[in-house]
Amino acid sequence: MNQQYDLVIIGSGPAGATVGRFAAAGGLSVLLVDKKQELGAPIQCSGAVSRHALEEVGVPLDDEFILEPIYGFAIYDQAGAATKIDYRKLKEDEYGSGPGRKPLGYVVDRRRFDRFLMTQAERAGVETWLKTEGLGYQPTEDGRCDVFLRRYNEKITVSTRVLVGADGLMSQVGKWAGLQTHIKITELAGCLQFIVDNVETEGLLEIITGHEWAPGGYAWVFPKGHGYAEIGLGVIPTMTTHSAQWxxxxxxxxxxxxxRFKDSRILxxxxxxxxLAAPLRTQYADNLILVGDAARHVNPITGGGIHTALSGGKLAAEFLIRHLSTPGVSCAAAELxxxxxxxxxxxxxxxxxxYHTKTKVFHQEDIPTRDAYLYQTMSDYFDPNSEYKKI
Amino acid sequence: MSKLQPVIFDIGWNACINCGACVAICPQEAGFISPFDTIAVDRACDIACLLCESICPTDTITHKLVEEGGKD
Structure with missing residues (x-):
């Protein structure tokens, strides 16, 4: 008989590893697989995450993955005028690098971060397999489902009550279930970033708006630890004839x-x-749920997805622990x-x-109006009194 | 931009950064992927929407038309 689990999770990023860690701690038997040899690589993420997001899901603030602490934001308009939101000045008793003070967030190394999260999951009792890709799944008559895997070229079938698709923006698991996962070309930003030497930063996440620099998206300069910085941008293909690289x-x-950039060296x-899109309208099917980027749990204003992956992962685990604790309970779509x-x-x-706020910005046809609107929206979003601080 | 005639994609691997954006935007069914996490390059794409070419951050995806009666 095939090996049986309560959960099989495909993809060990922040979402998948967090589902696994909480589910195993809650008594479920969990197999977490990832096709990569090194989690988090190649890096496809700027790595910014709030301290709150880590603490909320019990991730220790560990030097293993933290590259640099962050204390606030600087939002620039196209000409370079900035709104600076520096918590070291706004709340100097609370935020800072001195004793008793703390950062607002961090830039993390996704390679080390993702490995750290998998380690936490493994220590909580999750069985973890690298170099293992998912090939498909099939609900079975006993109310469970078979998951077809390939591990170092060997085909393996396992049986599970629920399959968790945590396989990122390129998710195949959602497609297996026939879910509507297709993203519009007007809502996917093509992004490129360089890690550079010789660019000064000051503990702020810098966000540069303006059609001139990043049509449909924005540019960023983030501190990256060791004196390095990260310069990147994302563009919407329908709003430019050039690539992100250009x-x-x-x-x-x-x-x-x-x-500022003239002596930069690309590392x-x-x-x-x-x-920069809405969440999937349907994130579940028979014996299957999606989490993280695969469910498009991404902030449509910032494109940030680590916080939403972590908190959504914890929430999924809590639901599954509760749901699967009922003897004989069904895992059909309607139940999930x-x-x-x-x-x-x-x-x-x-x-x-x-998403609706973001859509309103980009429905402005007139470019200067849209630029002004985006700058204002970004400045409001990062304002200390923003209602969205915790998303 | 869209062509109805099937195409085969060619990826300039030298400029490819394995970012996965082409797979993320691809409306093909599951599995239209290369071993390097790009869109498939070993078989024809009959949708030929070419969205993968336009999303590519390094502009390194091109295509050729599949000739009638040619390989599929």
Whole structure:
């Protein structure tokens, strides 16, 4: 007989590993698989995450993955005028690097972060297999499902009550179930970033708006630890005839930061697709749920997805522990809908609201009007009094 | 931009950064993927929407038309 689990999770990123860690701690038997040899690589993420997001799901603030602490934000308009939100000045008793003070968030190394999260899951009792890809799944008559895997070229079938698709933006698991996962070209930003030497930063996440630099998206300069910085941008393909690479080159050489960047040396090249889109309308099917980027749990204003993956992962685990504790309970789609209901209530409704805010910005046809609107929206979003601080 | 005639994609691997954006935007069914986490390059794409080419951050995806009666 095939090996049996309560949960099989495909993809060991922040979402998958967090589902696994909480589910195993709650007594479920869990298999977590990832096709990679090194989690988090190649890096497709800027790595910014709030301290609150880590503490909320019990992730220790460990030097193993933290590259640099963050104390606030700087939002720039196209010409370089900035709104600075530095918590070291706003709340100097609370935020800072001195004793008794703390950072607002961190830039993490996704390679070390993802490995750390898998280690935490493994220590909580999760069985973890690297170099293992998912090939498909099939519900079975006993109310469970078979999951077809390939591990170091060997085909293996395991049986599980629920399959958790945590396989990222490129998710295949959602497609297996026939879920509507397709993302619109107007809502996926093509992103490129360079890790660079010789660019000064000051503990702030810097966000540069303006059609001139990043049509449909924004550019960023983040501190990256060891004196390095990360310069990147994302563009919406329908709003430009050029690639992200072309725009990044222009941003570095021609923007109001060209003097600041003139001695920069590129140490690493990274890229990815970042959804500036709504969550999936249906994130469950028979014996299956989706979490993290695979469910498009990504902030549509910032493109940030670590916080939403962690908190959504914990929420999924809590639902599954509760649901599977009932003897003989069904794992048909209608029964797993409760997961999505819980998620909408805790996080999703706010993400939908953010999506509508973002859509209003990009429906402005006039470019200067849109630029002004985006700058204002970003400045409001990061304002200390923003209602979205915790998304 | 969209062509109805099937195409075969070609990826300039030298510029590819394995970012996965092409797979993320691809409307094909599950499995239209190369071993390097890009869209498939070993078989024809009959949708030919070319969205993968436009999302590519390094502009390194091109295509050729599949000739009639040619390989599939």
């Amino acid at each position: 725009h990044l080159d222009k941003f570095i050489k021609q923007s109001f930061f060209k003097e 690493e090249v990274q890229g990815g697709g970042v959804p 809908k409760g997961y999505q209901d819980d998620w909408l209530q805790a996080l999703g409704d706010k993400m939908w609201k953010l």
